[in-house]
Amino acid sequence: MRPRLFTxxxxxxxxxxxxxxxxxxxxxxxxxxxxxxxxVSENLKQFxxxxxxxxxxxxxxxxxxxxxxxxxxxxxxxxxxxxxGKFGERWGEICRAYGLQVVDIQVPWGDSIPAxxxxxxxxxxxxxxxxxxxxxxxxxxxxxxxxGISEVVHAESDALLIVxxxxxxxxxxxxxxxxxxxxxxxxxQKGVMIPPGLAFIALNDRAWDRxxxxxxxxxxxxxLKARKALAQQSTPFTPATTLLIGLxxxxxxxxxxxxxxxxxxxxxxxxxTREGAKAVGLELFASTPSNALTAIKVPDxxxxxxxxxxxxxxxxxxxxxxxxxLKGKIFRVAHMGYYDHLDMVSFASAMEMALQDLGWRFELxxxxxxxxxxxxxxxx
Amino acid sequence: MRPRLFTxxxxxxxxxxxxxxxxxxxxxxxxxxxxxxxxVSENLKQFxxxxxxxxxxxxxxxxxxxxxxxxxxxxxxxxxxxxxGKFGERWGEICRAYGLQVVDIQVPWGDSIPAxxxxxxxxxxxxxxxxxxxxxxxxxxxxxxxxGISEVVHAESDALLIVxxxxxxxxxxxxxxxxxxxxxxxxxQKGVMIPPGLAFIALNDRAWDRxxxxxxxxxxxxxLKARKALAQQSTPFTPATTLLIGLxxxxxxxxxxxxxxxxxxxxxxxxxTREGAKAVGLELFASTPSNALTAIKVPDxxxxxxxxxxxxxxxxxxxxxxxxxLKGKIFRVAHMGYYDHLDMVSFASAMEMALQDLGWRFELxxxxxxxxxxxxxxxx
Numbered sequence: 001m002r003p004r005l006f007t008x009x010x011x012x013x014x015x016x017x018x019x020x021x022x023x024x025x026x027x028x029x030x031x032x033x034x035x036x037x038x039x040v041s042e043n044l045k046q047f048x049x050x051x052x053x054x055x056x057x058x059x060x061x062x063x064x065x066x067x068x069x070x071x072x073x074x075x076x077x078x079x080x081x082x083x084x085g086k087f088g089e090r091w092g093e094i095c096r097a098y099g100l101q102v103v104d105i106q107v108p109w110g111d112s113i114p115a116x117x118x119x120x121x122x123x124x125x126x127x128x129x130x131x132x133x134x135x136x137x138x139x140x141x142x143x144x145x146x147x148g149i150s151e152v153v154h155a156e157s158d159a160l161l162i163v164x165x166x167x168x169x170x171x172x173x174x175x176x177x178x179x180x181x182x183x184x185x186x187x188x189q190k191g192v193m194i195p196p197g198l199a200f201i202a203l204n205d206r207a208w209d210r211x212x213x214x215x216x217x218x219x220x221x222x223x224l225k226a227r228k229a230l231a232q233q234s235t236p237f238t239p240a241t242t243l244l245i246g247l248x249x250x251x252x253x254x255x256x257x258x259x260x261x262x263x264x265x266x267x268x269x270x271x272x273t274r275e276g277a278k279a280v281g282l283e284l285f286a287s288t289p290s291n292a293l294t295a296i297k298v299p300d301x302x303x304x305x306x307x308x309x310x311x312x313x314x315x316x317x318x319x320x321x322x323x324x325x326l327k328g329k330i331f332r333v334a335h336m337g338y339y340d341h342l343d344m345v346s347f348a349s350a351m352e353m354a355l356q357d358l359g360w361r362f363e364l365x366x367x368x369x370x371x372x373x374x375x376x377x378x379x380x
Numbered sequence: 381m382r383p384r385l386f387t388x389x390x391x392x393x394x395x396x397x398x399x400x401x402x403x404x405x406x407x408x409x410x411x412x413x414x415x416x417x418x419x420v421s422e423n424l425k426q427f428x429x430x431x432x433x434x435x436x437x438x439x440x441x442x443x444x445x446x447x448x449x450x451x452x453x454x455x456x457x458x459x460x461x462x463x464x465g466k467f468g469e470r471w472g473e474i475c476r477a478y479g480l481q482v483v484d485i486q487v488p489w490g491d492s493i494p495a496x497x498x499x500x501x502x503x504x505x506x507x508x509x510x511x512x513x514x515x516x517x518x519x520x521x522x523x524x525x526x527x528g529i530s531e532v533v534h535a536e537s538d539a540l541l542i543v544x545x546x547x548x549x550x551x552x553x554x555x556x557x558x559x560x561x562x563x564x565x566x567x568x569q570k571g572v573m574i575p576p577g578l579a580f581i582a583l584n585d586r587a588w589d590r591x592x593x594x595x596x597x598x599x600x601x602x603x604l605k606a607r608k609a610l611a612q613q614s615t616p617f618t619p620a621t622t623l624l625i626g627l628x629x630x631x632x633x634x635x636x637x638x639x640x641x642x643x644x645x646x647x648x649x650x651x652x653t654r655e656g657a658k659a660v661g662l663e664l665f666a667s668t669p670s671n672a673l674t675a676i677k678v679p680d681x682x683x684x685x686x687x688x689x690x691x692x693x694x695x696x697x698x699x700x701x702x703x704x705x706l707k708g709k710i711f712r713v714a715h716m717g718y719y720d721h722l723d724m725v726s727f728a729s730a731m732e733m734a735l736q737d738l739g740w741r742f743e744l745x746x747x748x749x750x751x752x753x754x755x756x757x758x759x760x
Contacts, residue, residue, distance in 0.1 A: 003404060003406075005404065005406070005407060009618065010406075010407060010408070010618070011405075012405065013405060018402050018404075021401070022399070022401070022402050024383060024385065024398075025385055025390045025392065025569075025575055026383075026385070026390075026698075027385060027390060027698050027700070028390070029700075030698055058438070058439055059439055060438055060600075060617040060618040060619070061618070062599075062600050062617045063438075063439070063617070066600045097597050097598065097599045099597065187618070189618060195621055195622040196618045196620055196621055196622075197577045197619075197620030197621075197623060217477050217597065218477065219473065219474045219477045219478075220439060220440075220442050220446045221600075237439075237440040237441075237443070238389065238390070238440045238442075238567070239440070239576065239577075240576055240577030240623070241390060241575055241576055242401075242575040242576075242577070242623075312410065318406075318407050318410055320407070320409075
């Protein structure tokens with residue numbers, strides 16, 4: 001078998017993007033490169049569905065998350081953090097690293113939270129200066145209701161709504177401006193289909209006002225520096241130039257088809273995969289699943305590590321296992337990225353064969369058939 | 381003409397490294413990738429000439445500089461910063477962003493400082509917890525005496541010596557352990573010949589002891605997190621995987637030839653280039669030049685911006701102009717990277733032609749001849 005990558009970041013990326021990044025290096029301050037950076041920065045606005053600037057950092061997504069904290073908050077601030085997985089918890093961890101007072105809204109892993117259930121906490125802590133949340137929680141495969149929570153937060157307080165959109169932007173319907181999301185963060189190895197190494201952050205005017213007065217220390221992650229450089233079509237520090245070259249092409253490809261066509265495609269791939277898993281007797285983990293990835297429970301009778309290892313070693317299909325408290329209990333397969341329906345058929349086939357290797361009892365072919373039926377039914 | 385990049389980062393990189401980075405993406409937690417990361421991390425030790433761990437961050441070199449500050453110092457600490465250019469000043473800027481008390485040793489741009497001249501300040505501020513310096517100051521093309529300054533610092537105080545080796549490691553003779561350099565930082569688009577997007581930092585045991593007690597806030601740049609992950613052949617956050625794939629090959633290529641052969645090569649290329657510049661009547665800017673790059677004064681009669689622009693637009697040779705107070709006054713040409721003697725001949729030829737275009741009077745061919753004579757004289 002040839003290797004197939006189905007991890008929820010890095011995802012598979014288009015061959016054309018790989019080829020594009022192989023051109024001779026350019027200097028990041030040359031007029032040609034500034035032109036490329038300006039084009040990328042403009043197209044990122046469309047990707048984020050915002051009229052405001054989108055800043056590019058040379059970090060992983062977590063670096064951009066930290067940049068939100070250190071640029072928008074000040075010493076002693078109280079914040080609310082909605083945490084239903086490893087990445088939700090990261091917001092709280094970063095805030096605590098900077099000595100902020102964190103009010104956690106704990107959501108059981110695998111669940112999301114109805115927007116209304118956030119209202120009481122936001123009202124009770126109306127002195128909180130920010131509410132942090134995750135749109136698509138990659139550790140559990142759960143999608144959270146950003147639009148609904150945004151309405152509640154803005155109705156009850158002046159807190160900024162700061163959203164981790166790392167596996168949602170470009171993947172799930174996401175409307176930064178229309179949904180009044182004050183700050184949104186994303187990363188490069190996800191919906192935008194390039195390798196890891198870049199992260200993005202977009203602020204609205206309210207958030208920029210806060211950034212002017214923030215007193216937490218920062219240098220490399222300073223967004224005021226990044227904004228000033230962007231006005232000169234540049235970055236304050238040497239950026240990962242080859243990744244930006246790839247990003248120019250991938251954004252062009254994505255925007256040519258239009259974001260809604262990607263949202264729909266990922267919904268179809270996710271739906272088909274879920275049907276495939278259920279058809280072989282597996283259970284889904286997420287109560288309100290994200291279309292970025294599907295988290296599937298490993299049956300108690302099977303060894304979750306062995307299953308993921310068999311997929312990887314025998315069929316060369318790499319999926320992600322569970323993280324933290326979910327180690328060995330779930331596996332996660334990506335839909336976001338350069339995938340189509342036949343990729344999900346390949347995945348379902350490998351999943352079936354690995355399940356059979358481990359002694360799981362089901363009718364071989366049922367999973368693949370369910371993926372095919374889902375495609376036929378969707379009419380595409 | 382085809383494009384030729386002579387900027388002191390990004391530098392030209394081997395075609396084989398570009399090709400290597402074009403393979404299908406791998407997941408950063410897979411056993412195969414962990415193996416690659418472990419190999420890279422081992423080879424980085426040889427590159428830094430240290431027995432201790434070298435940590436890899438997904439940031440530019442400035443991110444690694446900030447990681448040194450936030451992991452090794454504590455609130456209210458006093459530090460000494462030796463500043464003779466834009467990158468030397470960066471140490472002071474970062475320290476001030478974190479509220480540290482900074483004693484500057486100002487060195488005129490273009491000069492270095494004899495180690496003995498640092499002694500009085502270090503003795504006077506023996507309560508300083510760190511001394512920051514730059515080995516190869518990229519903004520001025522000056523090499524500083526790291527070995528000598530290290531002796532003075534350690535003789536006079538318990539301060540950690542923290543060295544920006546961004547354009548020196550792999551380029552100039554550099555012996556982290558032998559010279560008792562407590563902390564050294566480097567970046568990917570320099571001596572290690574891959575694109576920008578990764579940075580490296582190495583600490584000795586004394587520095588790790590300090591890191592245990594540092595109370596400055598950090599998260600993404602936490603070196604304790606990075607060290608813990610490295611013990612598992614991994615990184616705390618998703619790294620720039622494609623750059624690490626390139627790095628594996630470039631380090632293998634460099635170490636196969638041996639670092640000293642690179643040090644010698646860059647010395648020859650730098651010497652030849654300086655001779656070429658002098659032969660056409662130009663003056664060198666640096667009193668103690670680095671072999672990573674040569675900074676050449678633009679004659680008062682010529683327009684420095686126009687000169688760099690002519691090189692780039694007419695001959696497609698990209699060099700760097702001056703930064704900050706040196707804008708328009710110097711230009712800088714790289715030797716570190718994937719260059720050989722004939723590349724320096726090409727550069728000298730383009731330089732001559734651009735000088736002629738701008739009306740500079742000299743005998744055409746003298747610069748190229750001087751580069752050739754330097755090569756012949758060196759016997760290689």
